Amino acid sequence: MREQPYDQGVRVLFDAAAVRERVSQIGRDIASGAPGDDLVLLAVLKGSFIFAADLARAIPKPLRMDFLGLSSYGRETESSGIVKITQDLSQPIEGAHVVVVEDIIDTGLTMAYLLDNLATRKPASVKVCALLEKPSRAIRNIRIDHVGFVISDEFVVGYGLDYDERYRNLPYIGVLDPRRARRRAVREIRG
Numbered sequence: 113m114r115e116q117p118y119d120q121g122v123r124v125l126f127d128a129a130a131v132r133e134r135v136s137q138i139g140r141d142i143a144s145g146a147p148g149d150d151l152v153l154l155a156v157l158k159g160s161f162i163f164a165a166d167l168a169r170a171i172p173k174p175l176r177m178d179f180l181g182l183s184s185y186g187r188e189t190e191s192s193g194i195v196k197i198t199q200d201l202s203q204p205i206e207g208a209h210v211v212v213v214e215d216i217i218d219t220g221l222t223m224a225y226l227l228d229n230l231a232t233r234k235p236a237s238v239k240v241c242a243l244l245e246k247p248s249r250a251i252r253n254i255r256i257d258h259v260g261f262v263i264s265d266e267f268v269v270g271y272g273l274d275y276d277e278r279y280r281n282l283p284y285i286g287v288l289d290p291r292r293a294r295r296r297a298v299r300e301i302r303g
């Protein structure tokens with residue numbers, strides 16, 4: 113496949129049609145593998161908000177939605193490893209079958225923290241669904257039950273994923289031009 117050029121600093125990796133197709137397949141997989149009645153789709157904010165909204169509609173089964181605000185990145189493209197809960201669940205998940213919906217598993221530090229945290233709330237089961245996985249960056253080994261696309265070590269934006277809170281509204285997943293990320297980082301260090 114010919115590599116796309118960067119447009120506005122972003123190169124398309126998976127276009128909207130490819131994302132749509134993958135999300136509906138994952139939706140069907142989740143529905144067919146979901147045990148019991150109490151299925152909770154737990155979207156990790158902010159990065160998974162678009163993925164979770166489309167995924168929920170692709171699951172032909174009753175479910176509950178909940179949201180957990182986590183922040184693990186500051187204003188850089190590198191993980192700090194420090195995870196902060198910025199918004200907690202609105203309902204208990206005790207006895208529920210939970211599917212955690214995450215935008216991307218990079219080092220795995222965020223998900224490792226989250227899975228430990230969720231275990232204390234006594235769900236019947238917890239599965240992990242990630243739109244993207246960057247295995248080359250893994251520090252913690254996370255079992256991912258459903259993954260959209262496996263990618264190499266590039267910083268991606270769009271379809272909910274941001275760089276410095278921008279690009280979330282792109283309807284596709286794209287790679288951010290590394291020069292753009294670097295320029296902004298330099299500006300921030302200088303203040």
Ligand code: IMP
Nearest residue numbers: 159191217218219220221222267268273
């Ligand atoms: P981890 O703790 O290193 O696995 O990072 C997980 C979080 O970092 C994700 O939920 C994203 O919010 C963010 N992140 C990691 N890689 C990227 C990327 O390529 N683009 C945008 N956000 C990313």
